[in-house]
Amino acid sequence: DAMVIQNPRYQVTQFGKPVTLSCSQTLNHNVMYWYQQKSSQAPKLLFHYYDKDFNNEADTPDNFQSRRPNTSFCFLDIRSPGLGDAAMYLCATSRVVSGGGDTQYFGPGTRLTVL
Amino acid sequence: KQEVTQIPAALSVPEGENLVLNCSFTDSAIYNLQWFRQDPGKGLTSLLLIQSSQREQTSGRLNASLDKSSGRSTLYIAASQPGDSATYLCAVRGNTPLVFGKGTRLSVIA
Numbered sequence: 001d002a003m004v005i006q007n008p009r010y011q012v013t014q015f016g017k018p019v020t021l022s023c024s025q026t027l028n029h030n031v032m033y034w035y036q037q038k039s040s041q042a043p044k045l046l047f048h049y050y051d052k053d054f055n056n057e058a059d060t061p062d063n064f065q066s067r068r069p070n071t072s073f074c075f076l077d078i079r080s081p082g083l084g085d086a087a088m089y090l091c092a093t094s095r096v097v098s099g100g101g102d103t104q105y106f107g108p109g110t111r112l113t114v115l
Numbered sequence: 116k117q118e119v120t121q122i123p124a125a126l127s128v129p130e131g132e133n134l135v136l137n138c139s140f141t142d143s144a145i146y147n148l149q150w151f152r153q154d155p156g157k158g159l160t161s162l163l164l165i166q167s168s169q170r171e172q173t174s175g176r177l178n179a180s181l182d183k184s185s186g187r188s189t190l191y192i193a194a195s196q197p198g199d200s201a202t203y204l205c206a207v208r209g210n211t212p213l214v215f216g217k218g219t220r221l222s223v224i225a
Contacts, residue, residue, distance in 0.1 A: 006158075033212055042119070042204070042215040043159075090158060098210045099146050101166070106151075109158035 003027050004107035006091050012113045013081050021076040021110045023091030031097050032074040033104065034066060035090040043090055049074060050097055078112075086114045117142045121205055121216035128195055129224050136190040136219045138205030143186050150179050150190050151204040153218065159204065163190070195223045 005024045013019040023032065031050050035043040047056045049068045063085070065077040078085055088111050092104040118141045128134050138148070147166045151159040163172045163179040165188070171180040178191040192199060202218040 031212075040217065040220075042217045043213075045212055045214075048212060088156075088158075092213075094212075097212060098208060101146075103147070103149065103161070103164055104208075104213050106159045106161070111156060 004091060004093055004105050006089075006107040006110050008110060009108060010111050010113070012115060013078075014115050015083065016080045019078050019081055019112070021078075021089050021091075021112070023074045023076070023107055024072050025093045025105075026072070027093055027105060028071060029093035029095050029105075030071075031094045032068060033092040033094075034064075034074070034076050035092065037088040037090060037109075038086075046076070048097065055097075081112070081114045083114050086112055088112075117145075117207060117209060117211065117214045119205055119207055119214055119216035121203075121219050123219060124217065125220040125222075127222040127224060130195060130197060132195050132223075133191065133193050134195055134221070136192070136203050136205075136221070138188040138190070138216055140186045140188075140207045140214075142209060143183050145183065145207045145209045147208050148179075148181055148188050149206045149208070149213065150177075150188075151206065153202045153204060155201075162203075192221075195221075197223045197225045199223050 007022045033048040034046045037043040046060045068074045088109045091107040094104045150162045165181045176193040204218040206213040206215045
């Protein structure tokens, strides 16, 4: 029944040790997004894919990368996590990037802890 | 650049009260506005979606209104319950993906 699935739900990594977060969807949506949400802050868009077209937000650090090998899966790679990267990472999907009559569906999130 | 503000940042009310959460946005050229609920340490649960052509949406004890021209939305919660305690986020969608406010943290005291 789940439509947007994120694994793992909780991830602990060490300072500087690369980590990959996973998102999959059963909606067959064209667009997949990654948001970062720090404590008591608004979710902040890192990047999104429209099909295979990658769109990076201007202020997303180079430390964050993403891969989308197929329609269903999207990965967030953090090359060298710092303490400031500890956050909730939210994956979302939609049919189109903007416009009415469409909405973004969110996964349950992955909480990343950096030791 | 779209900016979304939510007031108040935190709110504590006794059980049974009706309450209003506020959301404002700077660019009125939006397609829709969405209210989400977030429990501590959890992901987002969509509550209500209002299209730009609509004035309000209702779901159970929740009613959301939209005044697009003034850049405002309100979420009205009737007869609040302790189970309503959570953070409520407002997000708008225009020619960009969803832009979020920081949320209002609601505590309903039994």
